[in-house]
Amino acid sequence: MTIPAEEAASALKDAEAAAGRSARARGYQSGSGYLLVWGAVWTLANIAAQISERAGELAWTGLVILGVVASMVMGRRFGSGVAGGPVKALLVAAAIGGFGLCVQVVAPPLGLAQANALASLAVGAVYIALGSAGGLRLSAVGAVVMAATVVGWLFLRDWFFLWSAVVGGGGLILGGLWFRKA
Amino acid sequence: MAEADEIIHQSTRLRLMSVLNALPDGEGLEFKRLKAIAQATDGNLGAHLATLEKAGYIAIDKDFVGKRPRTQASITRPGRRAYEQHLQYLRDIIEGVVREDG
Numbered sequence: 001m002t003i004p005a006e007e008a009a010s011a012l013k014d015a016e017a018a019a020g021r022s023a024r025a026r027g028y029q030s031g032s033g034y035l036l037v038w039g040a041v042w043t044l045a046n047i048a049a050q051i052s053e054r055a056g057e058l059a060w061t062g063l064v065i066l067g068v069v070a071s072m073v074m075g076r077r078f079g080s081g082v083a084g085g086p087v088k089a090l091l092v093a094a095a096i097g098g099f100g101l102c103v104q105v106v107a108p109p110l111g112l113a114q115a116n117a118l119a120s121l122a123v124g125a126v127y128i129a130l131g132s133a134g135g136l137r138l139s140a141v142g143a144v145v146m147a148a149t150v151v152g153w154l155f156l157r158d159w160f161f162l163w164s165a166v167v168g169g170g171g172l173i174l175g176g177l178w179f180r181k182a
Numbered sequence: 183m184a185e186a187d188e189i190i191h192q193s194t195r196l197r198l199m200s201v202l203n204a205l206p207d208g209e210g211l212e213f214k215r216l217k218a219i220a221q222a223t224d225g226n227l228g229a230h231l232a233t234l235e236k237a238g239y240i241a242i243d244k245d246f247v248g249k250r251p252r253t254q255a256s257i258t259r260p261g262r263r264a265y266e267q268h269l270q271y272l273r274d275i276i277e278g279v280v281r282e283d284g
Contacts, residue, residue, distance in 0.1 A: 001186040008275040011196055018197040021219050022204035
């Protein structure tokens with residue numbers, strides 16, 4: 001079999017591009033579940049917070065624990081080819097939770113709305129950063145979450161939790177469905 | 183020294199193998215999704231998959247998701263080995279390790 005160098009180079013480039021698309025599509029598929037779970041957590045916890053701050057605090061605590069457990073289960077499922085899938089899911093949750101605790105230490109006391117807005121901005125920034133490395137759809141979801149948070153904070157402060165539930169949580173859920181189409 | 187694999191080198195089959203090789207062991211893709219990710223415009227996708235299956239490079243499994251039948255293709259261990267060897271052969275040609283006239 002004779003293969004000229006130009007044909008070999010073209011075939012190799014073609015193969016690498018196809019492998020890249022495959023890895024990206026798999027990443028979107030595995031990310032979809034996380035976005036759907038955290039979109040549901042965001043929506044439900046914010047609706048509870050809009051009803052009363054106490055209900056919001058309780059809902060956030062319970063739902064975040066459920067979200068972390070669900071993420072670990074999904075990490076186990078999708079991490080079949082990657083070492084430590086559930087551990088990575090736990091690390092991401094610990095990083096975001098740790099960020100929140102550190103902010104409380106540096107800039108206390110934060111109200112529930114402020115903490116909520118900061119968490120949304122942190123999640124949005126993380127998504128934008130991760131998306132730049134692995135898939136621009138994730139960056140787009142992150143940008144929507146950040147923009148929605150700022151708009152809600154500036155213009156809809158009285159309805160901020162409900163706004164976060166619909167736009168932030170809804171955005172994550174729509175992002176998760178969008179990922180499934182990738 | 184790596185050798186050329188005529189079965190894999192065909193452009194559509196090379197892309198199909200590249201897509202499947204990027205998945206973890208035991209994970210497959212449904213035909214429609216495989217075709218989309220591989221950007222296979224060749225209408226003869228079934229024949230290419232049959233060729234790869236006959237060579238033992240991929241496995242085609244049929245099952246049901248609820249009541250919906252599902253057909254998935256996944257790469258086999260010999261398929262991974264043959265794919266890696268063929269890619270190495272291509273790299274060797276580019277680097278001049280293998281002469282272009284074979």
